[in-house]
Amino acid sequence: AQVLQEPSAQTPEGTGINIxxxxxxxxxxxxxxxxxHxxxxxxxxxxxxxxxxxxxRDPPGRLWVSADRRSSALWLARPRRGD
Structure with a gap:
């Protein structure tokens, strides 16, 4: 399936981020x-x-998938360097 996503994201270590x-x-x-990866x-x-x-669980956060499964978001609660 085709996947569209930014190649990287940045946030200060320990600050939550939504991807x-x-x-x-x-x-x-x-x-x-x-x-x-x-x-x-x-x-x-x-x-x-x-x-x-x-x-x-690891890394701590939450996954959300839309009802039609055409989009999703991964929220990382406390990202570490390199996540």
């Missing part, structure tokens, strides 16, 4: 997957969502 993502071509029973490392799965919102 938005658009996936306009999502189809069928596809889930929304969020990953953390640090330089020189493999992507690390953070959370999977279908619709609605749910807590995220």
């Amino acid at each position: 938005n993502c658009s996936h306009p071509s999502i189809q069928g029973d596809m889930n929304v997957q969020w990953y953390r 640090l330089p020189d490392q493999a992507p690390h799965h953070i959370v999977t969502g279908v619709t609605g919102d749910k807590p995220v």
Whole structure:
């Protein structure tokens, strides 16, 4: 599926940030997957969502997925350097 997202975001360490993502071509029973991808490392799965919102454990925050699943947002409560 097509994914549209800013390549990076910045906030002072420990200050919450909302990261938005658009996936306009999502189809069928596809889930929304969020990953953390640090330089020189493999992507690390953070959370999977279908619709609605749910807590995220590591890093602490919350995932929201729209009812039509065409957009989502990951809120990080206390991002650390490198998140």
